[in-house]
Amino acid sequence: MGEHGIQFDLNSDLFIKDPQTSSYGQKLLSASILLFDDLGFESFTFKKLAQAISSTEASIYRYFENKHKLLLYLTNWYWEWVGYLINIHLINLEDPKKRLKVVIHQIVNASNESPLTPYVNENILHKVIIQESSKAYHIRDVDKENKEGLFESYQTLVDKVACVIKRLSPSFAYPYMLASNLFEMSNNQIFFAEHLPKLTDIKNNKDKYNKLEEAMCHMCFKILN
Amino acid sequence: MGEHGIQFDLNSDLFIKDPQTSSYGQKLLSASILLFDDLGFESFTFKKLAQAISSTEASIYRYFENKHKLLLYLTNWYWEWVGYLINIHLINLEDPKKRLKVVIHQIVNASNESPLTPYVNENILHKVIIQESSKAYHIRDVDKENKEGLFESYQTLVDKVACVIKRLSPSFAYPYMLASNLFEMSNNQIFFAEHLPKLTDIKNNKDKYNKLEEAMCHMCFKILN
């Protein structure tokens, strides 16, 4: 049961058995991130994942109902992690402007932080989130799964950011819209820079995360002035 | 070959045979919009579509390689249509502010315009775009398909909007980012209002499109001042 690093408390309807709690499960998570990155959601199968960890399909089905739930688990883990980083960086920071700056920095640049767990490569997970996370909620059963709380980590995180926005600008009418848009915009614009460059002003070079952060700060503070 | 209504010139790699050019193809399009809306992309199959138009799988495969290409065809059609509406409403309109207002109105409210074609229900197509369009480009082969020009309609449209932004505010550094974000934001916030209300300030009532338009205008003009 070798427990390593931090663990997040994720909604228990996401999994059959929480992979964070066993070394097999941690291997599963670790390999699934690499494989989602490699194959994309559509080509990813439990059979291929089983091969990657020298295991069997049946064993993986003991942890997750299907690959959708696995992706949802990873996205929830990711948002919990970003929320955790934001919390840490907001401690003892009172200035509302600086607080929002820190939030935007963490949204865009979280994956450059030092790793928290041996079995999650946050950097590659971020890539997976950019490419695949929208598929986790653009589904037929979104209402049912929302009732079950399967998107809670994201909603809590958006609420956290909305509160930072409200503290800076209490009269602003759309704090939740702006907050969720910050997350969606960040993912989209990185994706566009990498794949559909005509849809963004961000160039696909090393500096892109910093440039994006700058752009998002610029727009955000204009909106809130 | 009964040709009805307007036709858009879509990239020929989207289809094997352009469905706009035959009455069978038009029936196919018409039914596919309803079926995507009904089932969602994942549960949609060519077999079910064939049943819906009393035809066979094999016949549908003569028009489209797979359901991904069909969805991509519909999204391109949709963006061509929005572009067409924007063009019409910008004729003889010189004031840069009013031009941007019209653009935002069309992005959010296009589906309330009077229908252009008998075989496309633009209103339901808009719903499909909101729910499914992001899956059309979040794919492994995005770079290859982009080279083939399969996302051209969207890129042209974003460029059109970016130009309207530039005319209003020539010194603004991120016109493409803002333009693509207007489209993505519009779809996302409607989706959130309907399914994940904690992520937005827009309430899910009749007025939501107008409220969203108002919110987007407010933020957009703040950014460009």
Place this chain on the structure above:
DNA sequence: GGTAAATAGATAGTAATACTATCAATAAAT
């Protein structure tokens, strides 16, 4: 250290999906 309980491996099987191929029937174009 020994035994029960939990976990993982191995294998098999099924229904549905995503196609491809072939040939006959029908509608359109000349």
Place this chain on the structure above:
DNA sequence: ATTTATTGATAGTATTACTATCTATTTACC
């Protein structure tokens, strides 16, 4: 009236997304 293009009917294959069962191996704990 006849060639040509289009659609229908049917069959077949590999892969996917599971479920079930039984055995082997760890792990927990007394």
